[in-house]
Amino acid sequence: MLLKFPHQHQLGGYLRETKYSDQQGFTLVETMVSLVIFLAVLGGLLPVLVTSRISALENNIETGAIAVSQQILDRLRQVDVTTLPNAGSTTEVVQFEQTGNNYRATINYCQNAAFCDANSRHIQVSIDLDGNPDPDPVYEVETVYTRFE
Numbered sequence: 001m002l003l004k005f006p007h008q009h010q011l012g013g014y015l016r017e018t019k020y021s022d023q024q025g026f027t028l029v030e031t032m033v034s035l036v037i038f039l040a041v042l043g044g045l046l047p048v049l050v051t052s053r054i055s056a057l058e059n060n061i062e063t064g065a066i067a068v069s070q071q072i073l074d075r076l077r078q079v080d081v082t083t084l085p086n087a088g089s090t091t092e093v094v095q096f097e098q099t100g101n102n103y104r105a106t107i108n109y110c111q112n113a114a115f116c117d118a119n120s121r122h123i124q125v126s127i128d129l130d131g132n133p134d135p136d137p138v139y140e141v142e143t144v145y146t147r148f149e
Contacts, residue, residue: 060099060101061099061101061129061138062138063099064096064098064099064101064103065103065127065129065137066127066139068094068096068127069105069125069127069139069141071094072094072105072107072125073123073125073141073143076107076123076145080147081119081145081146081147082119084109084121084123084145085109085110085121086110086116086121087109088108088109089106089109090106090107091104091105091106091107092104092105092107093105093130101129101130102129102130103127103128103129103130103138104127104130105125105126106125106128106137107124107125108123108124108125108126109121109123110122111124115144119146119147120145120146120147121144121145122142122143123142123143123144123145124140124141124142125140125141126139126140127139127140
């Protein structure tokens with residue numbers, strides 16, 4: 001009968017002590033399988049992370065555009081309506097400090113003639129990200145300012 005001792009195994013009828021028998025670890029196959037599983041999970045999550053980041057950037061740009069349009073409308077609200085143009089448009093570049101983005105604001109006056117007379121002006125404000133080749137505005141708002149007597 002062969003006695004079995006820890007850290008020993010039989011080799012050619014002789015007991016031989018092994019140096020590393022108490023160390024445990026992963027085999028190459030186990031490591032490769034776990035790596036493949038990890039990469040599959042990462043590959044599934046990557047599109048979600050990219051989409052989330054793009055949405056956050058777009059929301060940041062839109063928030064800045066809304067704030068810029070509000071600043072412009074607030075500034076125009078302080079002016080006497082009769083001094084505002086009754087036709088045409090003006091364009092200005094405004095930097096929104098919170099995001100650091102530059103926006104191109106186009107203010108159109110009296111595009112709808114039904115709302116323009118001696119005491120009122122139809123105003124449309126279109127906001128684009130400055131330098132953006134996309135022809136669609138990031139944000140657009142319309143209002144009518146009226147002088148009360």
